[in-house]
Amino acid sequence: MIIPLTEATPENAGAKAAALGRLIRAGFPVPPGFVIPTAAYRSATAHPDPSANPDPSANPDRSATGHASQFDAGHLSQSGTGRRHRDVVVSAWLVDELAGVLDVLGESSVAVRSSGSGEDSAEGSAAGQYDSYLAVEGLAAVVAKVQLVWGSLWSRRAVAYRLLHPERTPEIAVIVQRFVDAEVAGVLFTADPRTPGGAAVVEASWGLGETVVQGLVTPDSYVVHAAGEIDRRCGSKATRRDRGAGGDGGGVVSNEVPVEQREKLCLWDEQLRRIARLGREVAELMGGPQDIEFAVENDRIWLVQTRPITAPLDAPEQQPQPTDDESxxxxxxxxxxxxxxxxxxxxxxxxxxxxxxxxxxxxxxxxxxxxxxxxxxxxxxxxxxxxxxxxxxxxxxxxxxxxxxxxxxxxxxxxxxxxxxxxxxxxxxxxxxxxx
Missing domain, CATH: 3.50.30.10 (Phosphohistidine domain)
Incomplete structure (x- = not known):
């Protein structure tokens, strides 16, 4: 049932996996991997393991707060299945398949990522609403993360988001890819409508892209104009995330960034122009402006996600007038x-x-x-x-x-x-x- 990432389509693996598969087929630099398709999720939810007793503390979103007013009402009532489906476990036959394809992939560390049925679509980004895990090592850890990704389809945050973007039948696939040990990572908007010619906008920071996409740092910000000029603003990059030392399933660790690096731009001009050029080529392939996540490893640029821009920077950033107002x-x-x-x-x-x-x-x-x-x-x-x-x-x-x-x-x-x-x-x- 597991399929190569190159064979992913919106129907069998969700929009995120399908977009990555399309990029690979077109020759773009995307980490290799495979997909546990939505059919596996449907099978698991149709035949749940009655002996399973997942620990709700494994997913802090399930028991984050006892406040049950506007955040809980109706959020797990879709199809009447939310509470049951979020505790689905990975069946033995799927574990066997995973063992085989992980051996073929041959990577010691992988990323285990969501690809929900409504994620990264033109209708809604679902940005950050489903779980993904980086630097996962070993079969047991991958299986555990697959279960958590499935369960995140019914987290409070995901169901609340779907109230704005209703889906007929929420489903989720799981992407497993080679993990990129990024020295620098970030996000690219391929076209900023606020600028002449639709310049590319890049935000980046040291280490893994989690710090940028999750807003854990104020990143460096760049505008790469069509003619090649680059505007730069250095951010306060106080922390970074990187692969941990290994053991117990891998994972990432956070560290302080040395002061001298905080005050240094993390990308140089030639890299920025390469990133912007890749963005233009991806936008042309996908048929419209894209929100792209990238990672730089040994000066090689990897594309780890692309989706249509659903929330553009649609108003010119007005420069406030100089003022002595201390407030x-x-x-x-x-x-x-x-x-x-x-x-x-x-x-x-x-x-x-x-x-x-x-x-x-x-x-x-x-x-x-x-x-x-x-x-x-x-x-x-x-x-x-x-x-x-x-x-x-x-x-x-x-x-x-x-x-x-x-x-x-x-x-x-x-x-x-x-x-x-x-x-x-x-x-x-x-x-x-x-x-x-």
Whole structure:
């Protein structure tokens, strides 16, 4: 039942896997791999193992909060199967198949990634809504991650996202690929409609791309114009993620970035032009502007994901006029619009119960688990993150303003204090703020 990634189609493996398969067939640099198709998920859910007793703590999204108001109502009622299907286990015959194809792939470390039926489609990105795992080592670890990826189809965040983008029959495939040990990784929007000629926009940071897509750092930002000129803005790249030391199924670790590297751009001009050129070629193949994730390993550029741009940077980033107003904090324009309301400081899922309609979510960064909040709040402010991160994309899809990378905002703003954010300019106004 397992198929090569080159044979993936939207019908048998979801849009994400199908796009990667199409890139490979066209000769683009995509890590090799295979797909556990949606048919395997259907088979597993049709014949669940009654002896299975998964540990819900293995997936923190299942028990993240006891708050059961706007985040739980109806979220697991689709087809009446959500709670049962998220605990499906991998059958013995599929484990045997996995053992064989992993041997053929011959990689000591792989990425285990979701490809949901509505993920990476023209209708919705589902950015960060389903689980993926990097640097997975060994058959047992791969099997465990496949089960978690299947289960993520029915996580609170994924079901809440699907309320905006309904699917007739939610299903999920699983991609297993060679893991890329990235020195630098990031995201490319192949065409920014806000710029003459639709320049390419790149955000990147040291290490694995998780830090950029999850908004864990404020990345370096580049605009690569059609004529070759490049605009650059150095980010505050304080942390990086890399493959761990191995053992116990592999995984990734976080480390601090040395100060001298934080202040150094992570991509040079020739790499940026190669990335932009690959992006143009992918967009031509796929028939429209693309949101592409890439990784650089030993100066080789790998493409690890491409999807249609569902949430474009659709408003010119307005440059705020110089001002002596000490109450204005500045960050990255993530999603257009203006909103005023009480700041709700959220440090973790334990704070979700305090969030009310009309609040402005203020946080260090947003985890995909937090997606249900985006359907409640009037706007989002983060201390770190870029405009191509999952948080920014989902904010634009929800049509709420977002300002990202506002250094120190968690200390500058008091919980419940009235603030105003302007997503077009990347500003947060905090009345009465006095800087030290």
């Amino acid at each position: 204005v904090l500045r960050g990255v324009a993530g999603s257009p619009g203006t909103a005023s309301g009480p700041a709700r400081l959220v440090r973790g899922v334990e704070d979700f119960g305090r969030v009310e309609a009309g609040d402005i979510l203020v946080c260090r960064f947003t985890d995909p688990v937090w997606t249900p909040l985006f359907g409640v709040v009037a706007g989002v402010v983060t201390e770190v993150g870029g405009r191509l991160s999952h948080a920014a994309i989902v904010a634009r899809e929800h049509r709420i303003p977002a300002v990202l990378g506002v250094s120190g905002v968690m200390s500058a703003v008091e919980d419940g204090q009235s603030i105003t954010i302007v997503g077009d300019m990347g500003t947060v106004t905090v009345p009465g703020l006095l800087r030290s």
